Amino acid sequence: AQRVTQPEKLLSVFKGAPVELKCNYSYSGSPELFWYVQYSRQRLQLLLRHISRESIKGFTADLNKGETSFHLKKPFAQEEDSAMYYCALRTGGFKTIFGAGTRLFVKA
Amino acid sequence: DAMVIQNPRYQVTQFGKPVTLSCSQTLNHNVMYWYQQKSSQAPKLLFHYYDKDFNNEADTPDNFQSRRPNTSFCFLDIRSPGLGDAAMYLCATSKSGWGVNTEAFFGQGTRLTVV
Numbered sequence: 001a002q003r004v005t006q007p008e009k010l011l012s013v014f015k016g017a018p019v020e021l022k023c024n025y026s027y028s029g030s031p032e033l034f035w036y037v038q039y040s041r042q043r044l045q046l047l048l049r050h051i052s053r054e055s056i057k058g059f060t061a062d063l064n065k066g067e068t069s070f071h072l073k074k075p076f077a078q079e080e081d082s083a084m085y086y087c088a089l090r091t092g093g094f095k096t097i098f099g100a101g102t103r104l105f106v107k108a
Numbered sequence: 109d110a111m112v113i114q115n116p117r118y119q120v121t122q123f124g125k126p127v128t129l130s131c132s133q134t135l136n137h138n139v140m141y142w143y144q145q146k147s148s149q150a151p152k153l154l155f156h157y158y159d160k161d162f163n164n165e166a167d168t169p170d171n172f173q174s175r176r177p178n179t180s181f182c183f184l185d186i187r188s189p190g191l192g193d194a195a196m197y198l199c200a201t202s203k204s205g206w207g208v209n210t211e212a213f214f215g216q217g218t219r220l221t222v223v
Contacts, residue, residue: 004150032210043112044151044198044214086150094139094158094205095165096212098150 002027004089006099013077014107021072021102023061023087032090033070035061036098039083047072047085057081077106111135114199114215121189121222129184129218131199139205140182141212142174143198151198157182158205186220194222 003026013019025031035047048056050063050070061072070087087099112133121127131140139158143151155164157176171193173185186193196217203209 009148034211036212043216044200044212046211049211090210094141094156094163094202095153096210097153098143100148100150 002089002091002097004087004097004099006085006087006102008102009100010103010105012105012107015079016076019074019077019081019104019106021085021087021104023070023072023099025068025070025087025089027068027089027091029092031063031065033061033063034088034090034096035059035070035072036086036088037083038086044086077104079106079108082106112199112201112213112215114197114218116218117216119218119220121186121220123191123222124188127186127189127220129186129197129199129220131182131184131215132180133182133199133201133213134180135201135203135213136179137201137203137213138179139202140176141200141202142172142182142184143200145196145198145217147195154184189220189222191222194220196220 005024033050037047038044059074084101084103086101089097115130141156142154145151154168171187176182196219198217199215200212202212
């Protein structure tokens with residue numbers, strides 16, 4: 001079955017601490033993975049995608065096919081990073097499967 | 109600003125009374141999607157249009173229909189809303205379904221309440 005799992009509903013860290021939001025996927029084909037973010041009162045928007053292999057707002061994510069993971073990392077969390085983060089898997093064609101999301105709260 | 113606009117932001121409808129949610133886009137994207145998101149759950153794809161070609165997800169109830177009269181507009185019709193259809197409905201677009209053009213651009217969503 002095609003599935004995206006984000007094991008943490010809520011992650012709370014202090015400002016300046018490292019943060020890692022976990023994402024695991026289940027898909028037998030070649031996956032295309034994304035992280036989307038939703039800041040308070042804003043629309044869901046793309047943060048980064050694995051094929052771009054770029055760092056956005058200090059966040060990076062590496063696709064690990066062996067562990068079927070695509071964890072999102074940032075070495076030093078900022079208060080403005082507080083948001084809802086969704087991992088998403090595109091399974092070919094037009095279907096994108098989202099995880100249930102992790103709410104990141106960065107404390108001052 | 110080019111964007112995806114959903115109207116209304118909040119919709120209250122009566123049990124069993126047909127309701128239509130609207131989405132418009134100024135991005136000139138080929139693909140438009142409708143997602144349903146219930147509280148604390150993942151957004152779930154209901155259907156999508158690639159240009160005029162309509163594609164229904166296998167598990168989307170028959171109660172949900174969609175129309176895309178032109179490139180810019182797409183509508184979600186719920187023929188007989190039940191209490192279980194209360195949710196946030198998200199419209200999204202993408203330029204295409206391939207390569208670097210698969211990024212989805214979302215609207216603000218319409219929160220549907222069924223009374």
